[in-house]
Amino acid sequence: MNTFGNIFRLTSFGESHGPAVGGIIDGCPPGLELDMEFIQSELDRRRPGQSRITTPRVEPDTVEFLSGIFEGKTTGAPIGFMIKNQNQRSSDYDNLKDVFRPSHADYTYQQKYGIRDHRGSGRSSARETIARVVGGAVAKLYMRQLGVSVSAYTSQVGEIKLENDYKKYDLTKTENTPVRCPDTEKAEQMIELIKQVQYKGDTIGGVVTCVIQGAPVGLGEPVFGKLHAALGSAMLSINAVKGFEYGHGFDVSKRGSEMNDSFFDDNGKISTRTNNSGGIQAGISNGQDIYFRVAFKPVSTILMEQKTVNIDGKDTTIKARGRHDACVLPRAVPIVEAMAAMVILDYYLLSKKV
Amino acid sequence: MNTFGNIFRLTSFGESHGPAVGGIIDGCPPGLELDMEFIQSELDRRRPGQSRITTPRVEPDTVEFLSGIFEGKTTGAPIGFMIKNQNQRSSDYDNLKDVFRPSHADYTYQQKYGIRDHRGSGRSSARETIARVVGGAVAKLYMRQLGVSVSAYTSQVGEIKLENDYKKYDLTKTENTPVRCPDTEKAEQMIELIKQVQYKGDTIGGVVTCVIQGAPVGLGEPVFGKLHAALGSAMLSINAVKGFEYGHGFDVSKRGSEMNDSFFDDNGKISTRTNNSGGIQAGISNGQDIYFRVAFKPVSTILMEQKTVNIDGKDTTIKARGRHDACVLPRAVPIVEAMAAMVILDYYLLSKKV
Amino acid sequence: MNTFGNIFRLTSFGESHGPAVGGIIDGCPPGLELDMEFIQSELDRRRPGQSRITTPRVEPDTVEFLSGIFEGKTTGAPIGFMIKNQNQRSSDYDNLKDVFRPSHADYTYQQKYGIRDHRGSGRSSARETIARVVGGAVAKLYMRQLGVSVSAYTSQVGEIKLENDYKKYDLTKTENTPVRCPDTEKAEQMIELIKQVQYKGDTIGGVVTCVIQGAPVGLGEPVFGKLHAALGSAMLSINAVKGFEYGHGFDVSKRGSEMNDSFFDDNGKISTRTNNSGGIQAGISNGQDIYFRVAFKPVSTILMEQKTVNIDGKDTTIKARGRHDACVLPRAVPIVEAMAAMVILDYYLLSKKV
């Protein structure tokens, strides 16, 4: 199940400490000009070592395209690509070979497959998300032509939380701070918190909010392919994600009469006065902004001693070494955008099929 | 996209006011004894008119099986089934033909398909979930043989909310109250609240919590087929669902050192001291209880006047007639269980070793 | 694997001696007027008892639609349908319960599933093709709007074989004879042969030729979804089919210089002088006629004593009773057309430009 999507499909491969990570994009419409600089800039947003609050592991993460492009444009053929792994320190993981790190993939992979590449978490490493960012960047280039934008930002780190919804912020400011939060003041507090946590060898989670603007009416394939079910599945497939909500989500304290979005004639265009629906009604986009929130757990790798068992089931302790993020939120923002862009393009293409 | 699942697959059909709703279950293992009484009892839990806090529309919702069964057992052939629609009052919907009900499927279906069966919401009616309950009941029968149980309950209605997690309740008591909440006191409050809301012609949402016990280690297909991504997609495909979280979900205030589930040797079996992971690590079940929460919005159909537009985009008002639920939570419980059971069986079959 | 297609999808169910056969058509474009008379007439072409050279089992095979239609038109929702089984004589099969009929499904189904509905061959009965004919009829109605026609005919029965290719015949004459062969003289010979074979309790195979005219350029999804691969898979999935060839097929005696179809400017339209390619080049339709041939084996059920083994693996003999076709070719013609129509519509929808 390393393939994502229906018409626009990404199949990915690669482990943290293998020769390369990469993928194949299938079903990309032909004739799309691939802006290589943009694609690389998206990878740079995800790349480790980009700021003082991310892991110091430095990887250039340069993408090489292997097929599907002719004279700078997509041809309709599958687009193969890879990113070589470079700054590996496999020896950091020698002590993990025979123990199961708490809340990590070690135990479940070992039990499921009977074999496990323990170096850098193998296939369960977040390096796998590189392929998603490439796929998402291609999707964004296509969506840009249609006037659709996808903007995510960090809206919560630990207990520090934006008080307003996305409409109150200037989302073009998201990239101004390394934590990718458009509220400068809160951003500083988040950074401070991450540093404190990092100093203790601990980790912290948070929430990413994402907004899709300009999506046409009609995306979504009832009943099992509802647009928000596809977005939810996409987000939940990202490492460390624990929850997804769209529109008013888990806020169920209000009544139907307060929550319903009444329609009105907006100068000849049908619009809604409020948008508690989150831009999706009965699984189909209604032309309003689509917005959702994604919860990320604190990274499981902590630089503190933890109790656990070894491969023989015997009690032992473990203490991680190596270079790790104390908080994935800043680097999660482009991944959330990438997955959202792929879903929207895929559903856009699906909606053209009948 | 009316097919759900990979190996165990449900394809459903049917509108609220058509001749029947039903489906085809494909990929059910052969030799499974179908306990018809159990399947019908699951439908009875979903059925309208079952209590004073659900819609008074009375439908017997009796399932007829059309294929795939021989001498009471599944044969490996597809299982066709249908439930005839009976107590329809299509005239209740005459006034809705040319207007778009707020937060309903009317507008998006009309825009997407250019045609719409307005009677009883057509395909977007919650009657569609009948097929899910049948599929889920068959899945439960199989899972029962494996010692896997799926138990959901109402954990929140509006502002009334269970304070403890599932472990503190006796889930066999869930069915004792019409609101399907195992905490008798809270159940009474919820019922009271629903009645108040109902009296005003308004509606109210809430949260269903679901627990899967006894699932084997190893279910889940990285990276895009993570078990919680499949569960999330399944839940988000249910009518009125706005959010999904598993394990500690959106509660991201704690540190990694507090959230990690340390392993220990539990008399020769590897277990975890805590279960903040919600029974799933790196997308694969780890043998602990799998639990998650599903947010439902207040039903969009309210018996109050609302502003909206008609099919020509002109401002107008609307007031629903007919028989509706003021709160879907009680009837949503068996649907959540059904979708969970189908996902778990599907992933169990996927995981089968060669 | 009871689902066929990518965008336009048919999922079928039903056994010969169960309550009904039927299916669900998903992905049919909305707004299509369903000509019920036409759909029934296609079923009548497949129906048993239609002439003296088919099985005398008489079934009206009347289709009931259960969903997906509003005021006579498709709505984009799944179209459920069923055809009740009526003229069953299950007792004809009592003696087959514990033996494996040669070249039939008995042995392989028993081994694969460990359980088997022996009555009328259960799921492997050709009654399953009823659902295909309904799906194909709906596809034909859509294709008709696009100016695409699908015409099949019997081109060989046993050793009696049409000498010319499809261009030499008036295909509107196919339905004039019960054997569905447009060459009246050959048709008489085929009928005579079938009667002789039938008289002896034996059976005979043959070949169906099919021509698709008016298909647009561009249908086919390289590399694994080549149009002829999809057509081939569709045909090979029909009961009793042993081979598929398109264009010049197995006739490999000529050189490339003789076989290549040279292009020319046909009054502003690019056309080919010959059509050895069969209307498909590199897996994509080129605007010329698509034609192919499908080989059917002699029916396995013969009214003669045969050696075989019983369910315990012991040698025994068997002699079939009941009402059977001595030659499936006449009734196979509409099934071949139905599968071809579904493939072409599915690939048309897949090919739709964004």
Add this chain to the structure above:
Amino acid sequence: MNTFGNIFRLTSFGESHGPAVGGIIDGCPPGLELDMEFIQSELDRRRPGQSRITTPRVEPDTVEFLSGIFEGKTTGAPIGFMIKNQNQRSSDYDNLKDVFRPSHADYTYQQKYGIRDHRGSGRSSARETIARVVGGAVAKLYMRQLGVSVSAYTSQVGEIKLENDYKKYDLTKTENTPVRCPDTEKAEQMIELIKQVQYKGDTIGGVVTCVIQGAPVGLGEPVFGKLHAALGSAMLSINAVKGFEYGHGFDVSKRGSEMNDSFFDDNGKISTRTNNSGGIQAGISNGQDIYFRVAFKPVSTILMEQKTVNIDGKDTTIKARGRHDACVLPRAVPIVEAMAAMVILDYYLLSKKV
């Protein structure tokens, strides 16, 4: 549609004159030792320049694996791989940029995608089959453990044709001649014919026969996933294939009483006296040898002047340059085996899922 298979899935990428061809194998069971020498030897059987009767283009075609392998064994993670393109002479194709070669992919690709990599046929080049051979080699390694073998050979070139069926030949001799025909005498005649045709700048087609031995009973997923439908689709997806038949195929002259394969007790194992069914009954393998035949057309690229049109639809002529095969049969043999091996492994894994 560059993905093949259900459980064992190959997704391929690459054009003839791009940087590389390759693919991702997903769903390979974990713990399989990858014999790299064997995989490379399979590529060598497909490689151009291997003998005097294949194209003189010399490519080492060395495979690099990028993921999914740990300490020489598969891990259950996707296996990425690539083969760099090296001996390209893109200038050979400069004259083809604006014309459509007869019976080639040029016209249909241009019409379908509106853009086309004309160099070496781009995506429609037979270099794409390299990925299939890698996938097939991995599948063969797994099948070998199960005692299943897949053996193909050239059974016809132009009018020269083996007279007997596969049982009469020693298939271990297939590799002894460059034409891959186990009948030494016929092999010499085929080689002579290919040379004559080559000398004239012409091309010639033929037939590959393939036999699968040792496959267990029960492979095949009725009704649309019949084993022979999957094999047929796989074969028809190979470049230049025009037909597929299994068992007695298009030989429909005999009666049912002559064709039926009677069962007998073969020392406690159920077997059949004859095998006209080709090892498959009702779409499911019955434990006998599975055999089928695949027709290949003469290569479309001939070194002779041909009439055609240019991209503007104007009549013109064309004469190919470059290095081409006069007959694909010798190099097609390992590709047929590869596709067959992938189908059998995929269906073996599917058969374990219920």
